[in-house]
Amino acid sequence: MDIKRGFANAVGNTPLIRLNSFSDETGCEILGKAEFLNPGGSVKDRAALYIVEDAEEKGLLKPGGTVVEGTAGNTGIGLAHICNAKGYKCLIIIPETQSQEKIEMLRTLGAEVRTVPAVPYKDPNNYVKLSGRIAAEMENAIWANQFENLANRQAHYETTAAEIWSQTDGAIDGWVAATGTGGTYAGVSMFLKAKNPTIRCVVADPMGSGLYSYVKTGDIKIEGSSITEGIGNSRITGNMEGAPIDDAIQIDDREAVRVIYQLMEKDGLFMGGSVGINVGAAVALAKQMGAGHTIVTVLCDGGGRYQSKLFNRDWLASKGLSPD
Numbered sequence: 001m002d003i004k005r006g007f008a009n010a011v012g013n014t015p016l017i018r019l020n021s022f023s024d025e026t027g028c029e030i031l032g033k034a035e036f037l038n039p040g041g042s043v044k045d046r047a048a049l050y051i052v053e054d055a056e057e058k059g060l061l062k063p064g065g066t067v068v069e070g071t072a073g074n075t076g077i078g079l080a081h082i083c084n085a086k087g088y089k090c091l092i093i094i095p096e097t098q099s100q101e102k103i104e105m106l107r108t109l110g111a112e113v114r115t116v117p118a119v120p121y122k123d124p125n126n127y128v129k130l131s132g133r134i135a136a137e138m139e140n141a142i143w144a145n146q147f148e149n150l151a152n153r154q155a156h157y158e159t160t161a162a163e164i165w166s167q168t169d170g171a172i173d174g175w176v177a178a179t180g181t182g183g184t185y186a187g188v189s190m191f192l193k194a195k196n197p198t199i200r201c202v203v204a205d206p207m208g209s210g211l212y213s214y215v216k217t218g219d220i221k222i223e224g225s226s227i228t229e230g231i232g233n234s235r236i237t238g239n240m241e242g243a244p245i246d247d248a249i250q251i252d253d254r255e256a257v258r259v260i261y262q263l264m265e266k267d268g269l270f271m272g273g274s275v276g277i278n279v280g281a282a283v284a285l286a287k288q289m290g291a292g293h294t295i296v297t298v299l300c301d302g303g304g305r306y307q308s309k310l311f312n313r314d315w316l317a318s319k320g321l322s323p324d
């Protein structure tokens with residue numbers, strides 16, 4: 001028998017999918033970790049589960065308690081599922097710029113959702129800081145604090161990375177991923193470097209994020225913007241601190257959109273925007289490294305969460321973008 005004992009037990013063990021059209025074009029094996037197949041639909045189910053179970057083990061989260069978080073959506077969706085499955089309440093603070101699909105999904109799941117204006121991290125009313133203050137003022141509540149809480153990257157070190165290692169029999173040449181909290185990138189790169197220091201670990205960065213310039217020059221400089229959600233950073237988060245970084249690759253929205261539509265039309269994979277950045281960067285890394293290498297990235301979530309944006313040609317045109 002192979003039975004998953006509830007939602008928590010069904011998180012992880014996702015397939016590693018060869019992205020055929022991109023692999024054939026580059027002569028490399030470009031492999032995507034299919035995180036959209038987690039039971040809550042994204043890579044963030046793993047971090048949400050580790051954060052909740054860590055708080056339970058430490059006695060911080062008690063029966064009837066509330067999990068509070070500031071999130072671009074996917075962590076909140078993961079937490080809302082886990083809170084339902086474990087009997088907790090969930091309070092989510094989300095910037096109003098995030099897709100309506102994610103916000104409605106959170107409400108459907110029964111989370112209390114507060115949408116707030118999108119302001120930079122340095123502003124005291126930034127959604128992350130706001131969520132910390134709200135949690136501190138509540139009785140029997142914890143702040144998930146995904147950006148600084150190292151249970152996040154631990155989830156990826158112990159599960160995502162270990163799965164990638166065994167699924168490839170350790171035959172990996174490159175690992176590339178964009179960062180939101182950095183939990184996925186850091187957990188996987190720390191594990192891979194410990195196993196084999198020659199594996200090239202590369203940060204993928206959208207426009208409007210400061211990590212590319214940080215890796216290239218040591219300074220965080222922010223230029224441009226991106227329609228992608230859940231990724232990009234103006235600071236080094238707790239989860240990114242100490243993560244091995246060999247290089248960074250910047251991918252603009254034009255390329256991300258082209259990649260998303262190719263994934264859909266040629267590979268049969270209906271993916272969210274951050275996947276366009278990840279796979280675009282994996283293709284760029286494949287070209288840098290040359291044919292014959294194996295490069296792993298993340299298929300963070302599915303396209304259904306962005307149907308009104310990425311898959312709406314009028315909306316794309318309003319941003320000066322087109323799939324063609």
Ligand code: PMP
Binds near residue numbers: 042044180183275
């Ligand atoms: N892609 C999407 C769609 C996300 O929601 C997130 C998380 N915010 C990421 C990528 C990045 O994951 P991480 O927080 O582990 O860096």
